Amino acid sequence: MKIHLIRVSLLSLLVGGVYALASSQADKAPTEKPVKIADGVWFEQHHDIGKFGSNISWIEFSDYVVVIDTSFPLGAEEAIRNIKATTNGKPIRYAIVTHYHADHTLGAGAFAKEGTTIIAHENARKEFLARNVEGYLKTAERDPVYAKYQPTAPQLTFTDKFIIDDGKRRAEVYYFGQAHTTGCIFTFLPKERIVFTGDACVNGPFNYCGDSDTASWIDVLTNVQTLDAETVVPAHGPVAKRELLQTQKQYFLELRAQVAAALREGKTLDQAKESVDVPMWREWTGEKKMSAENISHVYRELSRGALNWSTGDLNQPGRAPAAIGAEELKGLAKLKFLSAALSPEDAAAVAQVAPNVEILVARTKEEALALAPQVHGCAGSFVTPEFLAAAKNLRWVQQFSAGVEQITFLPELQNNDRIVLTNMRTLFAPPIADHVMGMLLSLSRSLPHYEELMKSGTWGKGDQAPYQGELLGKTMLVVGLGGNGMETAKRARGFGMRVLATDPKDMAVPVYVDRLEKPDRLNALLPAADVVVLAAPLTPDTTALFGTDRFALLKEGAFFINIARGRMVDTGALVAALQSKRVRGAGLDVTDPEPLPPDHALWKMGNVIVTPHVSGQSPGTRLRTRSLFLENLKRFAVGEPLINVVDKKAGY
Numbered sequence: 233m234k235i236h237l238i239r240v241s242l243l244s245l246l247v248g249g250v251y252a253l254a255s256s257q258a259d260k261a262p263t264e265k266p267v268k269i270a271d272g273v274w275f276e277q278h279h280d281i282g283k284f285g286s287n288i289s290w291i292e293f294s295d296y297v298v299v300i301d302t303s304f305p306l307g308a309e310e311a312i313r314n315i316k317a318t319t320n321g322k323p324i325r326y327a328i329v330t331h332y333h334a335d336h337t338l339g340a341g342a343f344a345k346e347g348t349t350i351i352a353h354e355n356a357r358k359e360f361l362a363r364n365v366e367g368y369l370k371t372a373e374r375d376p377v378y379a380k381y382q383p384t385a386p387q388l389t390f391t392d393k394f395i396i397d398d399g400k401r402r403a404e405v406y407y408f409g410q411a412h413t414t415g416c417i418f419t420f421l422p423k424e425r426i427v428f429t430g431d432a433c434v435n436g437p438f439n440y441c442g443d444s445d446t447a448s449w450i451d452v453l454t455n456v457q458t459l460d461a462e463t464v465v466p467a468h469g470p471v472a473k474r475e476l477l478q479t480q481k482q483y484f485l486e487l488r489a490q491v492a493a494a495l496r497e498g499k500t501l502d503q504a505k506e507s508v509d510v511p512m513w514r515e516w517t518g519e520k521k522m523s524a525e526n527i528s529h530v531y532r533e534l535s536r537g538a539l540n541w542s543t544g545d546l547n548q549p550g551r552a553p554a555a556i557g558a559e560e561l562k563g564l565a566k567l568k569f570l571s572a573a574l575s576p577e578d579a580a581a582v583a584q585v586a587p588n589v590e591i592l593v594a595r596t597k598e599e600a601l602a603l604a605p606q607v608h609g610c611a612g613s614f615v616t617p618e619f620l621a622a623a624k625n626l627r628w629v630q631q632f633s634a635g636v637e638q639i640t641f642l643p644e645l646q647n648n649d650r651i652v653l654t655n656m657r658t659l660f661a662p663p664i665a666d667h668v669m670g671m672l673l674s675l676s677r678s679l680p681h682y683e684e685l686m687k688s689g690t691w692g693k694g695d696q697a698p699y700q701g702e703l704l705g706k707t708m709l710v711v712g713l714g715g716n717g718m719e720t721a722k723r724a725r726g727f728g729m730r731v732l733a734t735d736p737k738d739m740a741v742p743v744y745v746d747r748l749e750k751p752d753r754l755n756a757l758l759p760a761a762d763v764v765v766l767a768a769p770l771t772p773d774t775t776a777l778f779g780t781d782r783f784a785l786l787k788e789g790a791f792f793i794n795i796a797r798g799r800m801v802d803t804g805a806l807v808a809a810l811q812s813k814r815v816r817g818a819g820l821d822v823t824d825p826e827p828l829p830p831d832h833a834l835w836k837m838g839n840v841i842v843t844p845h846v847s848g849q850s851p852g853t854r855l856r857t858r859s860l861f862l863e864n865l866k867r868f869a870v871g872e873p874l875i876n877v878v879d880k881k882a883g884y
C-alpha cells in the first residue's frame with residue numbers, strides 16, 4: 233500500500249500526515265465494530281482500507297487473549313477497548329505482528345503498555361529497527377497519541393514456527409519465506425481452520441510489492457494453501473474464503489507472465505507499464521488501471537534474473553546516497569562519464585536513459601589521466617591514485633566487477649566522502665552458484681574419472697571411482713552470505729543439504745539457511761562442514777583466511793570450493809591438506825597466484841578441479857550488469873540514490 237512507499241526520511245512526514253487525517257475524523261471510530269468469525273475469534277475491519285492502519289483480530293484462549301497485528305496507535309486503543317469488552321477483560325498476552333510495515337506495527341506500544349508481548353519473525357524485528365523507529369519518534373514530537381507510547385520492537389521472535397496451545401485452543405504461527413516482506417508470518421487455527429495472512433494475502437486493491445520477491449511470494453502462498461484453511465483473514469479488506477489465497481497467487485502469476493512477455497518483446501519499463509494488464513486484478517480490486525508500481529517491481533525482478541533485488545538497495549534508496557544531489561545538479565549543464573569505448577547499441581541506450589550525460593572515452597591510462605579533471609563519473613578500471621588526484625570533480629565510480637579490492641583500499645578513494653563507489657555485487661551470482669554446484673557434483677560423483685575413461689572408450693563399471701558420494705543430508709558451510717553465498721545456499725538447499733553460513737552483516741536469515749553466525753564463529757562451525765564454500769569479498773579480514781590451522785579444523789574428507797579470491801587461501805596449506813586427504817577434493821575458480829603457473833602442483837592433483845576465474849561469466853551476467861549500469865547512470869543523471877553502493881571502509 234501507498235504508505236510503504238515512503239522511505240525512512242519521509243516516514244515521519246507520512247505518519248504525521250496520516251494521523252492528521254485520522255484525527256480530523258476523530259468523532260468516528262477507526263474501525264468497524266468487531267465481528268465474531270468463530271467461537272472466541274474476533275475480527276475488526278479497518279474502515280478505510282490501507283489508510284490509517286490495519287485490520288486487527290483476536291483469539292480468546294482460556295486465560296488470555298492473542299491479537300493479530302497492532303495497527304496505528306488510534307486503532308490499537310480502539311481494539312484494546314473492544315478486546316476487553318468481548319473477552320470479559322482477559323489480559324492480552326501476545327500480539328502477533330504479521331510483518332514490519334508501519335501500519336501493522338506502530339500501535340504495538342499501546343499493547344505493550346497493557347503487558348502484551350509482541351511476537352514477530354526475526355526478520356521483521358530487524359526491519360522494524362531499521363525503518364520504523366526514527367519516523368515514530370519524529371511523529372511523537374508533535375502528536376499526543378504517539379507520544380503516549382514508545383516505538384516497540386518485537387520482544388519475542390522466531391525463525392520457523394511458533395505454537396501457542398493452552399490445551400483447549402491452538403494457534404500455529406508459520407514462516408514460509410519471503411512474501412510481501414522478508415518477515416511475513418501466518419497464524420493458523422487448525423481447529424477452526426482460519427488463517428490470518430497479514431499483507432501476504434489481502435482482500436482488495438492494496439497489493440504493495442516493493443519489499444517482496446514475487447516468485448518466492450507465490451511459493452509462500454502455495455505453502456499457506458497446504459494448511460487447508462477454510463477462512464482467510466487478511467490485514468486489509470474483509471474476511472474471505474480460502475479462494476482468496478488462489479486469487480492473490482493468480483495475480484502474481486499473471487502479472488509475472490505478462491511482464492515476462494513484455495520483456496521478450498523488448499519493451500522498456502515505460503512501454504510495459506502501458507501494455508501490461510491483468511483483468512482479474514481489475515475485477516478483484518475494482519481499480520481501473522493496473523498498478524504501475526507492481527509492474528515496475530516485477531519488471532525489475534525479471535529483467536535481473538532470478539536474484540532477489542527487492543530486499544537489496546533498490547528498495548532502500550533512502551539509505552544510499554546520490555552521487556550528486558538534485559539541487560546541485562541544477563548548476564551543472566552536462567555531466568561527464570569516463571568509459572571504455574561503447575558499442576553503438578550501448579551508446580544509444582545511454583543517450584536514451586541519461587540525455588544529460590556525455591560519455592568520454594579513454595583507451596589508455598594516459599588518455600584517462602588527461603580527461604580526469606573534467607569527469608563527474610567513471611568506470612572503476614581507470615581509478616589509480618594519480619587519476620584520483622587529477623579528478624577534482626569526480627563523484628561516482630562504477631566498478632564493473634563485484635570485487636572492489638583493487639581500488640576501495642586506496643586512501644585517495646576510501647577517505648574521499650564526496651565519491652560514491654558502486655559495484656556489480658549479486659549480479660554474477662547465478663552462474664557462480666551454478667559453478668560451485670557443478671564443481672561440487674563433479675567431485676562428489678567423480679565425473680573427471682569417467683571423463684578420463686571416455687577418452688579410451690572404456691566402460692569402466694568394474695572400476696573403482698575415487699569417490700561416489702551424495703549431497704543429501706550433508707552440511708555446507710558458506711563463508712560470506714552476499715549474492716554469491718545466497719545463491720549457492722539456495723541451490724544447496726535444493727539438493728537437500730543443511731546450510732550454515734557466516735557473514736559480518738546483521739541481516740535477515742534466509743529461509744534456506746539453517747544457521748547464520750558472525751565470522752568470529754567460523755572455527756566453531758568448520759568441524760561440522762562436509763563442504764566449505766568461500767564466497768566472501770577480499771578484505772584485510774579475509775586475506776589468508778584459510779591456512780594450516782583452519783584446514784586442520786575441517787572434517788576428514790571435506791570438500792573445499794573457492795569462487796571468491798585466491799588470496800583468501802594459503803595455497804601451500806591447501807595443497808598439503810589435499811595431499812593428506814584432510815580435504816577430499818577442491819574446486820577452485822580462483823587461485824593464488826593467478827594465473828596458476830603451468831607447473832603448479834594443483835594442476836596435477838586428481839582430486840582438484842581448477843577453472844581460470846570464469847565462474848561469473850554468462851549471457852545473463854552481461855545483461856544484468858548492463859542493466860544495472862544503465863539504471864545507475866539514469867539515477868546519476870537526475871540526482872537519485874545509486875544502487876549497489878559499496879561501503880568503502882568495509883570493502884564490499
Ligand SMILES: [Zn+2]
Pocket residue numbers: 233236331333412431440
Ligand atoms: Zn504491508
